[in-house]
Amino acid sequence: MLEQLQQKIDLKTKPLGALGQLEQLAFKIGASQNTLTPELKNPHLIVFAGDHGIAQEAVSAYPPEVTYQMVFNFLNDGAAINVFCKQNNINLKIVDAGVNGNFEAHDNLLHRKIAKGTKNFLKHKAMSEDELKACFDYSQQMIDEIAKSDCNIIGFGEMGIGNTSSASMIINALTDIPLENCVGRGTGLDEQAVLKKIEILQNAKNFHAEIKDPQQVLQTFGGYEVAQMTGAMLSAFENKMLLMIDGFIASAAFLVAYKMNPDILNNAIFCHRSQEAGHRLLLEYFGEKALLDLDLRLGEGTGCALAYPLILASVNFLNDMASFESAGVSNK
Structure with a gap:
């Protein structure tokens, strides 16, 4: 064939x-x-949101409460991802995986909160084994439900102040790309703040024993939104869906999934290359090219929504x- x-x-x-x-x-x-x-059916995009204990160390240019505020913005149709999903007829769902705050019921919100933010991985493992398992269980239920709608292509985005730090640690642990090459400006740090961020993350690396098992790496450095995204990617692959991978954080979540099941790469479409330097190195590690290179560094799954018309074009020309x-x- x-x-x-x-x-x-x-x-x-x-x-x-x-x-x-x-x-x-x-x-x-x-x-x-x-x-x-081939055909593309009922495209979906899930934005996973969660807070990070490491944000207490000022590794982001934005305060932690922005995670909570941005989820409200998603629910009010005010973010870039809302605009681009609406433009391209993509079903958008927001998941509260671990935001430090509570939300009322909303048609587009899935309440899957593990806790109100992970622990600070400078001093602890980010989450417990039971919490990681709960993330994967929630993800499987979520994807199995979406699969019932005859969806066969799904994109993954995230929102979580501090999650570029989480992604940097995961990538360094699972690829041996030097930590300083994994760390970037995130939400817009200046050069001095980036150096401070590298120092903090190096201290966190020194605090934990060397870990190579992907699930243990995720437990130690991940966010609840990153863990649920990883589980969702694995479940989507089991459901024979195409996976639209967004930028730096989504690719770090995918890395964990890839380490658990390398065949998942066959269904992965890397939608854009982030401005984060570590993302370029990670794409090279996978031996993959991204569809778009627009200097994006927003997250939210925006790269997936923007790339979808090109993915559709490839199917239509065939x-x-x-x-x-x-x-x-x-x-x-």
């Missing part, structure tokens, strides 16, 4: 390889769905574009 799929792509009315990454994407989607005529034979066009 893979040979037929490549032949179908090659025989469209265009020079060989002229649609570049769209051709590679069409092949990946056709291969993951095991068909010559299904609808004429071949040389059907169009009566001479091939070389």
Whole structure:
């Protein structure tokens, strides 16, 4: 089937390889769905929100209460992700995985709070084993429910002040990319603040024994939103969905999922390359190219929503574009 799929792509009315990454994407989607005529159904995007104990160390340019405030903004349709999902007819759900605050019931909000923020991983493991298990259990229930709506493509975003620090620690622990290369400006730190952030994270690394097991790394440095996102990615793969991976934090969550099940890479579409320097190195580690490079560093899943029309275009050209034979066009 893979040979037929490549032949179908090659025989469209265009020079060989002229649609570049769209051709590679069409092949990946056709291969993951095991068909010559793939389709995208009922796209969803989930934004996982949670607070981080490490934010107490001033590793972000924004105060921790912004996590709570931004979730309200999501629920009031005021954020970038709301705009882009609405534009592209993507179903948006917000998950309270561990925000330091309470929310009333809302149609687009899933209450999956583990606690009101993780512990400070400079002094403790971020979460307990039981809390990590609860994150994965919630994720499986969530994705199984979405799968009932015939969804076969899902994007992952996040909101959590301090979560670039969490992502940096996870990437360093699981790839051996030097910590200073994993750490960036996050929400907009200046150069001096970045150096301070590296120092704090190095101290956190020294505090914990070296860990290589992906779940233990997630337990030690992850946020509840990162852990639930990791579980959701694994469950989405089990449900044979395509996975739209956003930027730096979502890719760190994906790294944990990849370490637990390397086959998940076959269904992953990396939607954009973040301005965070560590994201470029992580994409190289996966041997993957991102669809977009727009200097984004917002999170929220915005890269997924922006990339979705291109993902749809790759499927549409494969299904609808004429071949040389059907169009009566001479091939070389």
